[in-house]
Amino acid sequence: MFLSVKELELRKIRFEETFQPGRIDFAGENLEQSSPLHVAGSAEVLAYSDGEVRIQGKYTVEMAAQCDRCLGRARFPLDGGFDLFYRPVSVIAREEEVEIGADEVEIGFYKGGGLELEDILREQVLLALPMQRTCSEDCKGICPVCGRNRNETTCDCRIESSDDRWGALRKLGI
Ligand SMILES: [Zn+2]
Ligand SMILES: [Zn+2]
Structure with a gap:
């Protein structure tokens, strides 16, 4: 219009x-x-x-x-x-x-x-x-490990939390 x-x-x-x-x-x-x-x-x-x-x-x-x-x-x-x-x-x-x-x-x-x-x-x-x-x-999104829709099913995938990864970097002195 x-x-x-x-x-x-x-x-x-x-x-x-x-x-x-x-x-x-x-x-x-x-x-x-x-x-x-x-x-x-x-x-x-x-x-x-x-x-x-x-x-x-x-x-x-x-x-x-x-x-x-x-x-x-x-x-x-x-x-x-x-x-x-x-x-x-x-x-x-x-x-x-x-x-x-x-x-x-x-x-x-x-x-x-x-x-x-x-x-x-x-x-x-x-x-x-x-x-x-x-x-x-x-x-709940999609599980990054198995790709399942977490709203529909629950999976037992273990997801490394990003905090741990930062911790590992810190230990390396980066
Ligand atoms: Zn959604
Ligand atoms: Zn999963």
Whole structure:
């Protein structure tokens, strides 16, 4: 859905959309959109601004990825909101020398006549996902010795703790 600044200059736009998996491109992120993404919000050009756009909304979606520890499926139900400000790229040059205060709202930029809602959602979903993608907080991962999923089976493999190895190095005087 393209949010055209020309249109926004005439009126505030309210949107409510459902994006089926595949409509927002998550390729290259090792991610899968496992439910439709539902979003509702509004877009407007701020009064007395130089084409500054404010986009607000709430969304829900479920994402899935491979668990970092056990390689099983990790699910991430997301229920998020955003309130974003974008300026046209053309104003950057003029404001280059203006120092941006630390507490200033984070502002993005747009090129051309507006913004794609899909791009904004993609960014919001990626930001909302945890850095560590695990199937559960206490995922036991894969045994480095026998390769079994420790969530499913327990094995008796003995794992040398890394502390011992450091100890051995210390003894060698390294
Ligand atoms: Zn896991
Ligand atoms: Zn094992």
